[in-house]
Amino acid sequence: MAIPSHVKYLIIGAGIHGLSTSYHLAQQLKAQGKGDGRDILVVDKSGIAAGASGIACGVVRNNYFQPAMRELMAHSVGVWETDPEGYSYHPVGYMQISPESMHEDVASIARQQKDIGYESTFIEGEKDSAEYMKTLFHDWQAKGITSVLHEKRGGYANNTKAMYALATRAENEGVRILTGCTVTGFKSDSAGGAIRAVETDKGEIGCDQVVIGAGPWAKTVWDMLELPKTVTIKGADGNMHDNVPMWIYWSLQEGTLGVDPELQKTNDGKFPPVIHVDSNEPLYSDFDGSLITDQMWGIYYKPDFHFGGIQGGAAPYAIDTAPDDVAVDPYGVDSPDFVVGEDFAHMWTSALAHCQKRFEGQFEFYKNEPSGGIGSFTPDSFPVFDVFRENCYLIADSNHGYKMLGVGKLVAEELCGQQSALLEPFRFSRYAEGKLHPVSNSPFPWS
Ligand SMILES: Cc1cc2nc3c(=O)[nH]c(=O)nc-3n(C[C@H](O)[C@H](O)[C@H](O)COP(=O)(O)OP(=O)(O)OC[C@H]3O[C@@H](n4cnc5c(N)ncnc54)[C@H](O)[C@@H]3O)c2cc1C
16 A cells, blocks of 8 residues: 555554554544544554554453443443454453452452442352352362452453454445554654654655554654653652653563363353452462462463463563663564563463362463563553643553453544543543552552
8 A cells, every 4th residue: 555645543553442443433433424434544563463452362351440440341341242253252251259358359349340230240258259169160179269250241352353353344444554664753843742744664644633552662652752751640648759650561471271272161061251360379389289479379261262272371570671671572472582481381370270170280281382472551550541742642551451442432532522531530640630540459460
């Protein structure tokens, strides 16, 4: 495709956010008689699903301690449910299985899910939790679990298939997707002012509005826009905390046990909900019985034909290299630095065996292939959805985002003039104003 000299809407990134925004924006423009998909160009330096959206586990859940996150996720789950087959979405549900230290947090999630009409069952107490789990899996054996939140909605989607489906929908609306085109800078008429053109390695493209869905490359684009490298945050104590880095990176730990996905069926022969277990119990090696950790740990897993086995992950770790020095490229499984190693395989497969007897002695079937990838996180690990430089809409999900299919729809509505109450709690100004989201006791940075 020849590059156009000017477009109304230029979207950077063909991942979940860029594609969802393009598709929904095309529909919005048409519905309002303001244009259509031909006004939109998506550019991607690699290709469709080349970033985090193409390697994500694909879990879709509502379980969040923060009310604003829960409401936003409920909206996105609704969008996934509009076309499960088309989006390759498996609505099997989701379970948060927790120790006593998280009991109260999860109880409040369950209460608030009731308030917003999000269907879930909440089981409390060690005995009842074990019984509930055994009605699903006869071999359930995790100890120290005192609550189970069973979300009846949610589940997971096949990562790349859903992205290709979105791209097809967008193209059917007239959206152009230009791959192999890297954005290298921005042009404006005044310092810090509105962007009037995007510079790419294929030439300059004039535009009225930019949308950025750059995932792990959010910091790279942020730097191109000459936005501040650090922020000031008003803490819960009312004190101002200066010089907090705007972006840090975490390495996400995921892998696949290469057994028949049918191994993980429920007692009644169905495919189970996505399982997420957090635990304070000491975790011992399923390989040699040695102690792996006596600190809190967490894992998630699901049978997944797309990955060819039982796929899942464990808590990520923060990358302590200075953000400016972290190599985001080559990304994902091609990275020499940020793919999971033997420690992850040992921990995760042992944790699977800790939870269900059927996984004991299965360590050797762990798929020894590169997996995992890094994500860029904001100062509070929650998304920033906001406009910068007057006409650049940044969608930076802080790595919560595969499940957020609906965010592109809400962004499209905002671009067409309809402000979204669901996106409002995620404005950049929350840092200076101290309007922060509550923090949970989960070992994961995004719960
Ligand atoms: C291993 C892993 C597992 C995950 N699992 C889940 C999960 O189960 N559930 C969940 O909700 N979330 C999950 N996430 C998080 C989720 O994948 C991301 O939050 C989400 O995919 C981000 O989407 P995006 O569209 O912003 O970015 P991406 O999907 O990364 O897309 C960004 C695109 O921008 C392009 N790009 C970057 N810079 C430029 C440039 N300068 N010029 C042109 N193009 C550019 C890239 O090539 C890329 O294709 C996971 C993340 C990882 C890494």
